[in-house]
Amino acid sequence: MSDPLRLGIAGLGTVGAGVVKIVRQKAALLAERTGRPVTISAVSARHRDADRGVSLSDYAWEDDPVQLAGRDDIDVFVELMGGSDGPAKAATEAALRAGKDVVTANKAMLAHNGQALAELAEEQGRVLRFEAAVAGGIPVIKALTEGLAGNEITRVMGVMNGTCNYILTRMESAGLTYDEAFAEADGLGYLEADPELDVGGIDAGHKLSLLAAIAYGTQVAFDSVELEGIGKISIDDIRQASDMGFKIKLLGVSRMTGRGLEQRMAPCLVPATSPLGQLDGGTNMVVIEGDQVGQIVMRGAGAGEGPTASAVMGDVMDIARGTRLSTFGQPASSLRAATAAKSATPAPFYLRMSLVDKPGALAKIATVLGEVGISIDRMRQYGHSEGAAPVLIVTHKSARDALDRALEAMAGTGVLASDPVVLRIEEV
Numbered sequence: 001m002s003d004p005l006r007l008g009i010a011g012l013g014t015v016g017a018g019v020v021k022i023v024r025q026k027a028a029l030l031a032e033r034t035g036r037p038v039t040i041s042a043v044s045a046r047h048r049d050a051d052r053g054v055s056l057s058d059y060a061w062e063d064d065p066v067q068l069a070g071r072d073d074i075d076v077f078v079e080l081m082g083g084s085d086g087p088a089k090a091a092t093e094a095a096l097r098a099g100k101d102v103v104t105a106n107k108a109m110l111a112h113n114g115q116a117l118a119e120l121a122e123e124q125g126r127v128l129r130f131e132a133a134v135a136g137g138i139p140v141i142k143a144l145t146e147g148l149a150g151n152e153i154t155r156v157m158g159v160m161n162g163t164c165n166y167i168l169t170r171m172e173s174a175g176l177t178y179d180e181a182f183a184e185a186d187g188l189g190y191l192e193a194d195p196e197l198d199v200g201g202i203d204a205g206h207k208l209s210l211l212a213a214i215a216y217g218t219q220v221a222f223d224s225v226e227l228e229g230i231g232k233i234s235i236d237d238i239r240q241a242s243d244m245g246f247k248i249k250l251l252g253v254s255r256m257t258g259r260g261l262e263q264r265m266a267p268c269l270v271p272a273t274s275p276l277g278q279l280d281g282g283t284n285m286v287v288i289e290g291d292q293v294g295q296i297v298m299r300g301a302g303a304g305e306g307p308t309a310s311a312v313m314g315d316v317m318d319i320a321r322g323t324r325l326s327t328f329g330q331p332a333s334s335l336r337a338a339t340a341a342k343s344a345t346p347a348p349f350y351l352r353m354s355l356v357d358k359p360g361a362l363a364k365i366a367t368v369l370g371e372v373g374i375s376i377d378r379m380r381q382y383g384h385s386e387g388a389a390p391v392l393i394v395t396h397k398s399a400r401d402a403l404d405r406a407l408e409a410m411a412g413t414g415v416l417a418s419d420p421v422v423l424r425i426e427e428v
Contacts, residue, residue, distance in 0.1 A: 011080030018309030034320035069095035105132035118327035129315035137307025151290030162282030224340035228266035260341030
């Protein structure tokens with residue numbers, strides 16, 4: 001049997017501990033499948049004495065992950081610390097320069113520094129793998145870089161943040177307000193230390209930008225992702241969407257158009273009968289459409305010890321087998337800078353607003369929409385409260401820039417009692 005593949009693991013939280021458990025408990029299986037043992041030489045974390053549910057006594061300890069990255073007795077540096085810069089980035093760079101391959105679960109680091117790190121990896125003749133950075137246990141990176149490599153990808157979309165999907169699911173199933181569902185998710189430990197990373201769409205936006213880079217052969221362009229979180233979604237929106245046969249999801253969508261690369265992460269309405277519409281709880285789903293294969297749907301756990309550690313080990317196993325792939329599926333030097341394009345594909349839109357309760361208010365809104373060429377598919381007034389009249393409008397297909405002009409004009413009518421909630425109705 002060949003020499004062992006020796007790992008150095010930086011970060012021993014939930015995922016890091018899960019990787020250690022797999023290496024310890026599945027040693028024979030890993031060796032059988034790769035033809036060589038997979039071992040751990042050294043580890044690093046902020047706190048040496050924390051109880052992680054697995055023994056670390058067999059491994060050398062480094063307080064500094066950069067020192068770990070340069071050790072002579074490791075072949076692969078496994079970065080599980082997190083953070084877009086700081087120790088994670090410094091240690092990753094150090095590992096590549098020291099001739100180590102790198103496996104990471106760090107979506108933020110790659111979303112902000114992916115091009116530079118990919119170039120560094122190739123300069124050093126090393127590989128940088130990141131299956132665990134997107135959609136947890138779903139092997140979507142491998143699907144795009146390998147299984148679907150013969151396709152021109154036409155669209156990538158999905159639910160990529162389990163916390164947001166849990167909140168929206170609980171609002172519907174239990175009739176909770178957004179604040180109540182948010183508090184429940186927080187109590188269960190589902191939210192990041194900075195909750196805005198989850199509910200603001202940032203975490204999922206990082207993931208979408210990485211998938212888009214692979215799908216369209218472009219440099220990672222997280223800064224051009226249109227981001228909108230779920231904080232404005234009310235129980236009224238959930239109920240109205242359900243009445244019309246839709247579910248609300250925080251949905252990421254990317255596509256390459258003649259105008260440039262569209263990337264958006266925002267709450268949308270999707271048909272309740274679609275695979276995305278039937279996705280409940282903290283599960284993730286990624287949908288890929290290719291010109292040869294059609295539509296591929298992948299569903300699975302998007303976070304957690306087992307699923308994410310599984311994805312890490314998938315990358316480790318490829319390296320152990322001798323599989324060498326470019327970070328984003330093609331040489332970093334060939335990735336082109338994408339022209340950012342705001343989503344222009346026409347779609348129906350859902351609008352919920354409160355109007356001042358006076359004659360002619362609704363007529364003014366309808367007139368504004370008509371003036372920019374947007375026709376109304378259906379409209380409903382429901383209830384009244386404190387001088388305001390809630391109104392729901394669903395448009396026929398229209399371009400988002402036309403709707404933006406309408407919203408700007410509505411603000412000057414004097415009949416809006418609150419800012420409208422606008423949700424795209426996505427065809428899936």
